[in-house]
Amino acid sequence: MSEQLSGAEIVLKALVDQGVEVVFGYPGGAVLPIYDALFRQNRIRHVLCRHEQGAVHMAEGYARSTGKVGCVLVTSGPGATNAVTGLTDALMDSVPIVCLTGQVPTFLIGNDAFQEADTTGITRQCTKHNYLVKEPDRLARTIHEAFVVASTGRPGPVVVDLPKDVLMGKAPYIPASRVKHRSYKPQMKADIALIEQAVELMGKAQRPIFYIGGGVVNSGPSACKLLASFVRSTGFPITSTLMGLGAYPASDQQFLGMLGMHGTYEANLAMHACDVMICIGARFDDRVTGRLDAFAPNAKKIHVDIDPSSINKNVVVDVAIVGDVAHVVEDMIRVWKAKQIRPTQKALATWWGQIDAWKARNCLAYKTNDTTIKPQQAIERLYALTKDRDTYITTEVGQHQMWAAQFYKFEEPNRWMTSGGLGTMGYGLPAALGVQVAHPESLVVDISGEASFQMNMQEMGTASQYRLPVKVFILNNQYMGMVRQWQELLHGSRYSESYSDALPDFVKLAESFGWLGLEVESPADLDDAIKTMIESDKPVLMNVHVDPSENCYPMIPSGAAHNDMLMGPEDTAGAGVSDHGMVLV
Amino acid sequence: MITQQDIRTHTIAVLVDNESGVLARVIGLFSGRGYNIESLTVAEVDPVEKLSRITLVTSGTPMVIEQIKAQLGRLVPVRKVADLTVEGPSVTRELALLKVVGTGEKRVESLRIADIFRANVVDSTNESFVFEIVGKPEKLDAFIKLMEPLGLAETSRTGVAAIARGKESLL
Incomplete structure (x- = not known):
């Protein structure tokens, strides 16, 4: 029989076997055996967060910027419950995470022991899958399985709960190559007959549009390249969800920008008017569709998704293709070529003429002045001064996030990390730290708001400790801007509790952590401040005072259709919101 | 609009790995997504392969029933989902x-x-x-x-x- 290892040693050996280089975590009583084993090895690096939610977001940033699985290690009880928001975020945005949680010893489970929580019970609904390991013999097998489940099919977070006696017990190690899951087999290749049907529909289209999402990014950089070449060969317009930005180069002529609630006029109107919609790796989220019964009413819809439960969930489609984007697009290209499909150029030209007319509306336009920095302007300048560098962008949640999506142009996948599905304020700083750990030489900027930043600002210490020179670019409008915008639009401008009172002195705050603090108020100083931020080898907190009353446009008010957009403050506020729309979030 | 006629009762058989928490996953799926369970039975049916069979009676529109089956199929320990109401006589x-x-x-x-x-x-x-x-x-x-x-x-x-x-x- 092979060598007996302690449970904790098995855990680390399994992580090394799975290619883990870094673990984000926080120690505590139940995981002390793992921390002891970490201390006695040098293969795996540990990054100490300041709060377990931060650890999960760091792992998310790491995972989304590399395509690898992010690994988290937290203790039992509060360690696990603090991780729940991060896990839910990863589930909603399909981010591969393996989160190891400590647990009280098996013989105390159920006794309300100190720092005991029913971790598998609590995380069952916010993970793709979870495990409680009750015997040391099951440890290696379970961890290997966890990595397979997290990283394949539609990726997601997996929790492995580890009782302390299991970590201290002994068992032989089982390598990953010997572990096979009994029932879990995601479908990668799609039914070719359905692909032929889809391609034929595309060939006959008069007003086609590609609508892509985060699934394309998850399928990998080669899938993005394949899709881009296919889209170019069709000549069709393409739009992307928030999560899909970067999967298709934003500077390309065929790209219409983001669609949805704060998407561009041309993208939303093209979605409304199209006759064939090719949805790839997106899930018809309510932020995207708006009013469902008025969503692309005349379109034949093709939906490609690796998750069968995403199909026909919100919108009934005509051709449902279950499979991985890379495989499906490869097949589509082959069928397209084999059938020698040539879309009718005349119809396409008319369609593009219509789209160009919508584009001419210049929906993202805003007015600048000499005294106040506009938030859009701050992001445009940040983009101009960073686009030629090796840059990664994360965001928090709110107006600044939407402006970042509108004004920062992504040419490659895995460069844009944002909390789309769950909308987790406080995501951006820890996510930026995870990105910086994975890409130590790159420029990593968290486009932030003063309210969101305060939700996980404790992670400033993590940046200082590991010399992670992230840049936090705060668009400070002294409001929870998106909340204020909705209160203005829907609640008679009664700004209930949305004012950011008692803000810290951000420069002093930065300095107290050994960061560089910058403060900008005038448009004339903006470029120099951004340059100083970029050039600094320290982490930087840059407090950009922006116009506090600016709202994010265009906007499809909740419950409205794609062709019912508010273009700016001159549109009658709230006029388009029905009683039904008022209850939507 | 959804009318009462669109809502039908379906009997669904689910073959699962008999591991701890599997029933909680199924029930949690129904409560978490607002589906209805009219009846549920479960017992191990293959002690060698460690398989249990869950028989569920639920009701919903055709779109909801399709979702229920897809969501069940997505659970990691689920081996097979069969809709006995539509897949022939039972x-x-x-x-x-x-x-x-x-x-x-x-x-x-x-x-x-x-x-x-x-x-x-x-x-x-x-x-x-x-x-x-x-x-x-x-x-x-x-x-x-x-x-x-x-x-x-x-x-x-x-x-x-x-x-x-x-x-x-x-x-």
Whole structure:
């Protein structure tokens, strides 16, 4: 029989076997055996967060910027419950995470022991899958399985709960190559007959549009390249969800920008008017569709998704293709070529003429002045001064996030990390730290708001400790801007509790952590401040005072259709919101 | 608009790895996504392969039923999901135990009705019977309704077990 290892040693050996280089975590009583084993090895690096939610977001940033699985290690009880928001975020945005949680010893489970929580019970609904390991013999097998489940099919977070006696017990190690899951087999290749049907529909289209999402990014950089070449060969317009930005180069002529609630006029109107919609790796989220019964009413819809439960969930489609984007697009290209499909150029030209007319509306336009920095302007300048560098962008949640999506142009996948599905304020700083750990030489900027930043600002210490020179670019409008915008639009401008009172002195705050603090108020100083931020080898907190009353446009008010957009403050506020729309979030 | 006619009852068989928490996953899926469970039975059916079979009766529009099946299929320990209502004919059975308390004419009448429904007496005292009845849920409903005025004191139903007719099997 092979060598007996302690449970904790098995855990680390399994992580090394799975290619883990870094673990984000926080120690505590139940995981002390793992921390002891970490201390006695040098293969795996540990990054100490300041709060377990931060650890999960760091792992998310790491995972989304590399395509690898992010690994988290937290203790039992509060360690696990603090991780729940991060896990839910990863589930909603399909981010591969393996989160190891400590647990009280098996013989105390159920006794309300100190720092005991029913971790598998609590995380069952916010993970793709979870495990409680009750015997040391099951440890290696379970961890290997966890990595397979997290990283394949539609990726997601997996929790492995580890009782302390299991970590201290002994068992032989089982390598990953010997572990096979009994029932879990995601479908990668799609039914070719359905692909032929889809391609034929595309060939006959008069007003086609590609609508892509985060699934394309998850399928990998080669899938993005394949899709881009296919889209170019069709000549069709393409739009992307928030999560899909970067999967298709934003500077390309065929790209219409983001669609949805704060998407561009041309993208939303093209979605409304199209006759064939090719949805790839997106899930018809309510932020995207708006009013469902008025969503692309005349379109034949093709939906490609690796998750069968995403199909026909919100919108009934005509051709449902279950499979991985890379495989499906490869097949589509082959069928397209084999059938020698040539879309009718005349119809396409008319369609593009219509789209160009919508584009001419210049929906993202805003007015600048000499005294106040506009938030859009701050992001445009940040983009101009960073686009030629090796840059990664994360965001928090709110107006600044939407402006970042509108004004920062992504040419490659895995460069844009944002909390789309769950909308987790406080995501951006820890996510930026995870990105910086994975890409130590790159420029990593968290486009932030003063309210969101305060939700996980404790992670400033993590940046200082590991010399992670992230840049936090705060668009400070002294409001929870998106909340204020909705209160203005829907609640008679009664700004209930949305004012950011008692803000810290951000420069002093930065300095107290050994960061560089910058403060900008005038448009004339903006470029120099951004340059100083970029050039600094320290982490930087840059407090950009922006116009506090600016709202994010265009906007499809909740419950409205794609062709019912508010273009700016001159549109009658709230006029388009029905009683039904008022209850939507 | 969704009308009442669009909502149909479906019997769904789910073959799962018999591991801890698997039933909680299924039930959590239904409560978390607002689906309805009308009946649920579960037991291990293959001790060697460690497989359990869950039989669920649920109702919804065709779109909701498709979602339920897709969501069930997405659970990691789920091996197979079959909609017995649409995938050809099937046999559906349920067992119930009824305690009927009383004396005199009502007691005799309850025995007479039990005989018509081919229910068995599995326990008897001078003042009570326990009847065992097997059949389609509708048959059980009818029997229970008839027993109500005759001193029905307690009912225990197993929930539905179902299997497809013919030689094809689930796995």
